[in-house]
Amino acid sequence: MRPTGIGVVGLGHWGKHYVRIFDWLLDDARVVQVADLERENLDAVRARHPLIDGSTSHRAVIENPAVDAVVVATPASTHHPIAREALAAGKHVLVEKPLALEEGHGLELARLARASGKVLLVGHTFLYNPGVRKVKEIIDGGGAGDVYYLAARRNNLGPIREDASAVTDLAPHDISIFNYLLGAEPVRASAVGGSWLKPGRADAAFITLEYPGGVLAHIQVSWVDSHKIREVVAIGSQKRVVFDDLDPLEPVRVFEKGIAVDRGATSFGEFRYQLRDGDIRSPHVDAAEPLKVLCSHFLACIRDGVEPLTGVAGGLGVVRTLAAIERSLALGGAPVALAPRATSPAAAVS
Numbered sequence: 001m002r003p004t005g006i007g008v009v010g011l012g013h014w015g016k017h018y019v020r021i022f023d024w025l026l027d028d029a030r031v032v033q034v035a036d037l038e039r040e041n042l043d044a045v046r047a048r049h050p051l052i053d054g055s056t057s058h059r060a061v062i063e064n065p066a067v068d069a070v071v072v073a074t075p076a077s078t079h080h081p082i083a084r085e086a087l088a089a090g091k092h093v094l095v096e097k098p099l100a101l102e103e104g105h106g107l108e109l110a111r112l113a114r115a116s117g118k119v120l121l122v123g124h125t126f127l128y129n130p131g132v133r134k135v136k137e138i139i140d141g142g143g144a145g146d147v148y149y150l151a152a153r154r155n156n157l158g159p160i161r162e163d164a165s166a167v168t169d170l171a172p173h174d175i176s177i178f179n180y181l182l183g184a185e186p187v188r189a190s191a192v193g194g195s196w197l198k199p200g201r202a203d204a205a206f207i208t209l210e211y212p213g214g215v216l217a218h219i220q221v222s223w224v225d226s227h228k229i230r231e232v233v234a235i236g237s238q239k240r241v242v243f244d245d246l247d248p249l250e251p252v253r254v255f256e257k258g259i260a261v262d263r264g265a266t267s268f269g270e271f272r273y274q275l276r277d278g279d280i281r282s283p284h285v286d287a288a289e290p291l292k293v294l295c296s297h298f299l300a301c302i303r304d305g306v307e308p309l310t311g312v313a314g315g316l317g318v319v320r321t322l323a324a325i326e327r328s329l330a331l332g333g334a335p336v337a338l339a340p341r342a343t344s345p346a347a348a349v350s
Contacts, residue, residue: 001028001303003027003028003029003030004028004029004030004068004069004299004302004303005030005032005064005066005067005068005069006018006022006023006029006030006031006032006067006068006069006070006071007031007032007033007034007035007061007062007064007067007069007070007071007091008022008031008033008034008035008061008070008071008073009034009035009036009058009061009062009070009071009072009073009074009082010035010036010071010072010073010074010075010096011034011035011036011038011041011042011044011045011073012036012041012073012074013159014073014096014123015034015036015041015045015071015073015074016041016044016045017291018071018073018094018291018295019031019034019045019049019052020048021289021291021292021295022071022295023049023052025292025295026292026295026296026299028299028303029295029299031049031052032052032053032064032066032067033052033053033054033055033060033061033064033066033067034046034049034052034053034054034055034061035054035055035056035057035058035060035061036054036056037056039056042054042055042056058074058082058085059085062082062085062086062089062091063089067091068091068092068302069091069092069093069094069119069298069302070082070083070086070091070092070093070094071093071094071095071096072086072093072094072095072096073096073123074096075161075162075163075164076096076098076101076161076163076164076168076169077101077163077164079095079096079098079099079100079101080100080101080102080105080106080108080109083095083099083100083109083120084108084109084112087109087112087113087116087118087120088112088116090116090118091118092118092119092120092298092301092302093109093113093118093119093120093121094119094121094122094123094294094295094298095109095120095121095122095123096122096123097122097123097124097125097172097173097176097315097318098122098168098172098315098318098319098322099122099312099315099316099318099319100319101164101168101319101322102319102323103316103319103320103323106312106315106316106319107316109312110312110316113312114312119298119301119302119308120308120311120312120315121294121297121298121301121308121310121311122308122310122311122312122314122315122318123294123310124172124173124176124310124314124315124318125173125290125291125294126173126176126177126245126290127176127177127180127309127310128290128291128293128294128297128309128310129245129290130251130285130286130287130288130290131243131245131251131252131285132177132180132181132232132243134243134251134252134283134285135181135232135234135241135243135252136180136181138234138239138241138252138254138283139181139182139234139236139241143238143239143241143254144234144236144237144238144239144240144241144258145236145237145238145239145258145260146236146237146260147181147182147215147234147235147236148215148216148235148236148237149215149216149217149218149235150178150181150182150215150216150217150218150232150233150234150235151217151218151219151232151233151235152174152177152178152217152218152219152220152231152232152233153219153220153229153230153231154170154171154173154174154219154220154221154222154229154230154231155220155221155222155225155227155228155229156222156223156225156228156229157223157224157225157226157228158223159223160197160203160223162198164201165193165201165202165203165205165326166193166201166202166203166204166205166221166222166223167191167193167202167205167207167221167322167325167326167329168322168326169221169223170221170223171205171207171219171221171322171325172318172322174219174221174232175209175219175317175318175321175322176310176314176318177232178209178211178217178219179314179317179318179321180314181234182211182215184211184212184213185211185317185320185321185338186209186210186211186217186321186324186338187210187211187212187337187338188209188210188324188335188336188337188338189207189208189209189210189321189324189325189328189335189336189338190207190208190328190333190334190335190336191205191206191207191208191325191328191329191333192205192206192329192332192333193205193206193329196224197223197224202329203222203223203224204220204221204222204223204224204225205219205220205221205222205325205329206218206219206220207219207220207221207325209321210335228246229246230244230245230246231243231244231245231246236258237258237259237260238256238258238260238276239254239255239256239257239258240254240255240257240258241253241254241255242254242255250282251285252282252283252285253280253281253282254280254281254282254283255280256276256277256278256279256280256281257275257276257277257278258275258276259273259274259275259276260273260274260276261273261274262274294310297309320338320339321338324336324337324338
């Protein structure tokens with residue numbers, strides 16, 4: 001079986017890594033052509049991969065008959081139109097997060113993928129991270145007890161996106177992680193933010209999401225904080241579980257401490273809280289590059305018909321949540337309700 005022909009559109013931070021992985025690390029794929037508007041980006045990639053054709057037009061990639069699948073790693077505002085052209089041309093598509101900036105555009109892509117029978121996978125990379133999967137394993141196994149709330153911080157100085165806010169650029173990571181950990185989408189969102197670098201664009205924001213069952217979630221995103229943080233915390237009745245993406249040795253730590261109501265009390269005088277105080281442990285987490293895992297999964301979806309882990313339904317859920325957050329920002333923090341999610345990808349595009 002010949003390697004899957006890959007075309008990569010956009011050679012910025014993520015695009016060049018897609019080229020590296022598909023061209024060097026996966027035997028069943030071959031990067032055929034790349035495209036970027038910036039000649040400097042093209043030259044840098046082709047210096048490392050001299051056998052790959054390059055173009056300043058994304059249409060050259062989409063129209064190349066040797067390209068079976070297109071990776072869209074361009075600015076967020078262009079995800080929808082480029083992915084739409086690729087799907088219409090009969091290509092499988094891996095599109096960087098978010099799937100689109102509007103739910104209607106995301107639904108259009110979903111319908112095109114369904115009608116053409118092509119794979120549409122969204123690059124929510126953290127769902128392929130072994131550390132995040134370990135946290136999911138702990139929560140699903142009941143190890144944390146009842147989940148009370150989740151909290152995430154994603155701060156750094158830039159990189160600044162001119163076509164998107166810090167919310168659109170950074171929050172999709174944590175929204176996708178929260179939805180994955182809880183197996184649900186939020187029912188309500190509220191957010192406040194500040195615009196210091198460019199009027200009308202949030203450079204930092206504080207987001208609150210409400211999930212079914214009374215679970216709360218908080219996200220802090222910032223382009224203007226000099227202290228880089230990439231952290232997700234799950235607070236449960238029995239344990240506190242921390243994922244630190246910047247810790248290569250102990251990315252997951254479990255604090256065996258928690259508090260819960262003593263449900264066995266028979267009178268008000270006996271009503272009390274149960275405190276648990278135990279050890280701090282670091283469970284084993286497999287070493288794997290999340291983006292390589294994602295790319296390998298994309299190829300399996302194409303070749304073997306595997307259902308995408310980060311497919312249409314999940315991508316649309318993130319888009320809906322982002323829209324509610326942006327609406328709340330415009331309303332000065334007023335809560336915005338989200339419509340119930342579709343129960344399956346088929347229902348999402350019906």
